[in-house]
Amino acid sequence: MIDTLLVLNTGSSSLKFQVFREENLEVLLRGKITGIGTDPRLRADLPGGKKTETALPDDTDHDAALRAVVDLMSAHSENWHTLAVVHRVVHGGQEFTEPVVVTPDVMRRLEALIPLAPLHQPHNLAGIAASAKLAGDAQDIACFDTAFHAGHDDLISSFALPSDLRGKGIRRYGFHGLSYEWISGVLAEKHPDLHRGRVVVGHLGNGASLCAMKGGVSIDTTMSMTALDGLPMGTRSGSIDPGAVIYMLHDLGLGAENIQETLYEQSGLKGLSGMTSDVEQLLASNDENAAFALDYFALKAAQFAAVMAVSMGGIDGIIFTGGIGEHAAPVRQAILDRLRFLGDFKVLVIPTNEERVMATHAKRILRKP
Structure with a gap:
């Protein structure tokens, strides 16, 4: 049995995925489904260096797209067992400054942030909802694009607005944090x-x-x-x-x-x-x-x-x-x-690698005593 981590990056019309071996974060499978809602196609790099490209039914939604990924994993796995499905979530607000295991309460709080990222957050959460139904006993883990910027000074994070509006979460959060976290790690190691x-x-x-x-x-x-x-x-x-x-x-x-x-x-x-x-x-x-x-x-x-x-x-x-x-x-x-x-x-x-950052976070969470 090989323990794995499935990392997902869910967009409005796409689903990027990578499967990592949990032990050493070796990439076992990677790919992307594009054209969800219009002309859906699955492209993937398979074990052994092979590639595949498949047209999916026109009515493929995010649930069906993830089901296609799970089916692909089943067809090409070597007795893989998915420990966690790891999701990129664009907005964590002021509350979520670290990756978290997704619970019903966490989902409710993430849904409340949809107005702050109306074109991203709903699709990120759709991926979580789909995996909860399809990934068996795997834990869902959310990683946030805002988290890397959470320590900003108030001079940086504030708008020049009245305090009552600033108190309602109208502030500067920042994004692309998973990418910046990767770059910071590469610099620490190589530069x-x-x-x-x-x-x-x-x-x-x-x-x-x-x-x-x-x-x-x-x-x-x-x-x-x-x-x-x-x-x-x-x-x-x-x-x-x-x-x-x-x-x-x-x-x-x-x-x-x-x-x-x-x-x-x-x-x-x-x-x-x-x-x-x-x-x-x-x-x-x-x-x-x-x-x-x-x-x-x-x-x-x-x-x-x-x-x-x-x-x-x-x-x-x-x-x-x-x-x-x-x-x-x-x-x-x-x-x-x-x-x-x-x-x-x-x-x-420096090429970025957000998925590996997410897999690293998930491994740390899963191995916490």
Whole structure:
């Protein structure tokens, strides 16, 4: 019998998964289901180096997607026993600053946070609900993207609002914490001088943020109460004047749902270019709007990196990770060119591994006496 951990990252139309051997965190199986609700397909790297790709029924929902993963595990396992299903949960609020075993009470408290992450939290919780029905006696463990930033000073985490509103949870939380936690660990192991110093880490992908990290600890970050703030992203606007939202609501007559759809799904690189959020396509395009979108992204990333440097009192290095950060060299260079005035600093590209961070947390929880 091989004890395993199933790590899930559930999105609105996708389900990423990895199976780890609990003993040494060897990856036994990994894959992704895309197109949930439209054209669902399962792609996976199987034991022995084989790959598979399968079309799933059109009516596949999150329950059915997880069932397909469990069936895949059963078909290719070597007598695996799932000890825990580990879930990425975007928002833990002020309460959840460490990974937790999910209980009915924890689920109720996580559901109360849905308004803070309306396009992420419901799908994360749907994955937990599905695994509770399908994964037998396995424990559900939640790991939070906000937790790495939980120790921020009040000067960093506060908005300039009346105390009664601040007391209702309107504050800066920060996200991509699992990715930043991985980068902190890699720096501690392979680049101890940088780990002890002041680094700006850029998790740049379809979702994008920066983290000011000093001594391996998060000091500041660009996302705030929701995953909409800060840098422009693939389809999200990033920071925008709150007055513009009021104007859209009151003067342009756009409803709240329409504004939410615009800011989350139709803005960012997609909105600026009028084409796509895919950076590879934008880099290959000769359209001036594509170039404008990339220039805007690089400018804002550099501006916010300077803000992060102020929060730390200087900068010793910049780390790039995420899809854009790891693979779009022209975008990296455009950001760095705008930061040369800060003087000399080291630059590294480090692939992130959120799933392994989650598996590590789960192993620690399971082995607690």
